[in-house]
Amino acid sequence: MGEEKKMIYLDNAATTKTAPEVVEAMLPYFTELYGNPSSVYSFSQKSKEAITAARETIADTIGASPEEIYFTAGGSESDNWALKATAEAYRAKGNHIITTKIEHHAILHSAQWLEKNGYEVTYLDVDEYGVVKLDELKKAIRPTTILISVMFANNEIGTIQPIREIGAIAKEHGILFHTDAVQAYGQLPIHVDELGIDMLSSSAHKLNGPKGIGFLYIRRGVKIRSFVHGGAQERKRRAGTENVPGIVGYGAAAGRAAKTMEERTAKERSLRDHLIDRVLAEVPYTRLNGHRTDRLPNNANFSFQFVEGESLLIMLDMDGICGSSGSACTSGSLDPSHVLLAIGLPHEIAHGSLRLTLSEETTMEEIDYVVECIKKIVEKLRSMSPLYEDFMRRK
Numbered sequence: 001m002g003e004e005k006k007m008i009y010l011d012n013a014a015t016t017k018t019a020p021e022v023v024e025a026m027l028p029y030f031t032e033l034y035g036n037p038s039s040v041y042s043f044s045q046k047s048k049e050a051i052t053a054a055r056e057t058i059a060d061t062i063g064a065s066p067e068e069i070y071f072t073a074g075g076s077e078s079d080n081w082a083l084k085a086t087a088e089a090y091r092a093k094g095n096h097i098i099t100t101k102i103e104h105h106a107i108l109h110s111a112q113w114l115e116k117n118g119y120e121v122t123y124l125d126v127d128e129y130g131v132v133k134l135d136e137l138k139k140a141i142r143p144t145t146i147l148i149s150v151m152f153a154n155n156e157i158g159t160i161q162p163i164r165e166i167g168a169i170a171k172e173h174g175i176l177f178h179t180d181a182v183q184a185y186g187q188l189p190i191h192v193d194e195l196g197i198d199m200l201s202s203s204a205h206k207l208n209g210p211k212g213i214g215f216l217y218i219r220r221g222v223k224i225r226s227f228v229h230g231g232a233q234e235r236k237r238r239a240g241t242e243n244v245p246g247i248v249g250y251g252a253a254a255g256r257a258a259k260t261m262e263e264r265t266a267k268e269r270s271l272r273d274h275l276i277d278r279v280l281a282e283v284p285y286t287r288l289n290g291h292r293t294d295r296l297p298n299n300a301n302f303s304f305q306f307v308e309g310e311s312l313l314i315m316l317d318m319d320g321i322c323g324s325s326g327s328a329c330t331s332g333s334l335d336p337s338h339v340l341l342a343i344g345l346p347h348e349i350a351h352g353s354l355r356l357t358l359s360e361e362t363t364m365e366e367i368d369y370v371v372e373c374i375k376k377i378v379e380k381l382r383s384m385s386p387l388y389e390d391f392m393r394r395k
């Protein structure tokens with residue numbers, strides 16, 4: 001019997017392992033401290049206090065006040081809320097929204113929904129590295145623009161946007177600025193005042209917290225309607241009995257991520273660079289997608305010419321390696337990634353892409369093994385490709 005192959009998980013942009021200490025912090029809130037935070041008896045106060053503590057921890061990590069943090073069911077809900085409810089609340093001022101071509105589908109599909117409901121949306125282009133063009137942003141602003149929504153860092157290619165500059169432009173024109181920071185939060189330092197952010201989306205399961213819990217930061221004074229109608233929870237803006245274990249877990253994960261950020265991301269950055277350097281040096285006809293340095297500490301995204309991304313993923317899986325061809329939401333569809341097309345890749349190159357996203361547990365040994373597997377698999381897939389054969393013959 002062969003030794004069971006160890007799994008190498010390099011899809012941390014899709015989701016992460018819930019940290020054991022996070023699970024431990026959550027457990028009492030299922031079976032012991034299960035009171036409804038809205039009830040009056042003292043047993044429930046324990047639940048209420050736990051929510052208050054988590055809200056304070058989280059607010060602290062982005063330089064916000066606790067009453068500006070609204071818990072949601074994750075990144076998608078936060079994004080939907082930020083766009084749709086702002087659009088409604090500021091309808092008297094205007095009906096124009098600016099976003100980008102490389103947003104997560106939670107933003108893009110919300111924007112498209114708004115377009116069907118009388119709003120106008122500008123989708124900004126990005127450059128070859130996936131960076132928003134600031135002069136295009138300035139040109140896109142109209143008297144009717146009510147919101148700019150630009151993601152903090154991209155989930156596929158890892159590119160970090162010039163958030164401070166965008167925040168300044170928004171402020172100068174009196175326009176609200178929302179950022180989808182689901183990938184950035186916990187990986188990059190964020191201070192909402194210094195960066196001019198009015199709203200920010202996040203999700204716990206991207207930073208070793210549980211799934212199904214996130215928050216939307218809403219700056220005090222921003223008029224935003226409630227998204228879920230019902231009870232008076234979350235300052236009457238998001239009804240529903242609070243996900244107490246989830247909120248406690250998010251507080252624990254956020255505190256932990258803030259505390260370990262410097263050391264953890266330095267380690268990930270150096271392993272990521274090792275991975276990128278080796279793949280680019282040892283696998284011919286390969287490109288790195290995204291910016292070489294302005295990228296998430298744990299993200300590598302490659303395109304291998306003459307290779308079909310899905311085949312590559314399946315063969316990596318046979319070697320025990322979990323990767324992705326783009327975002328988890330687009331896998332399963334045969335359309336090439338909208339992000340890779342937006343940075344100018346032709347369809348056939350975009351189809352041969354691989355995203356590997358590291359965690360704090362990733363080791364150098366794993367990276368070296370992954371590189372060897374990629375070399376072997378890419379060579380094998382190319383040997384079966386008529387396009388590659390043709391290309392080599394012509395050369």
Ligand SMILES: *Cc1c(COP(=O)(O)O)cnc(C)c1O
Pocket residue numbers: 013014073074075076077079104106151153154155180181182183202203204205206212214
């Ligand atoms: C994962 C992700 C989301 C969605 O978050 P969920 O909590 O899974 O709904 C939104 N935006 C970005 C950039 C993401 O990476």
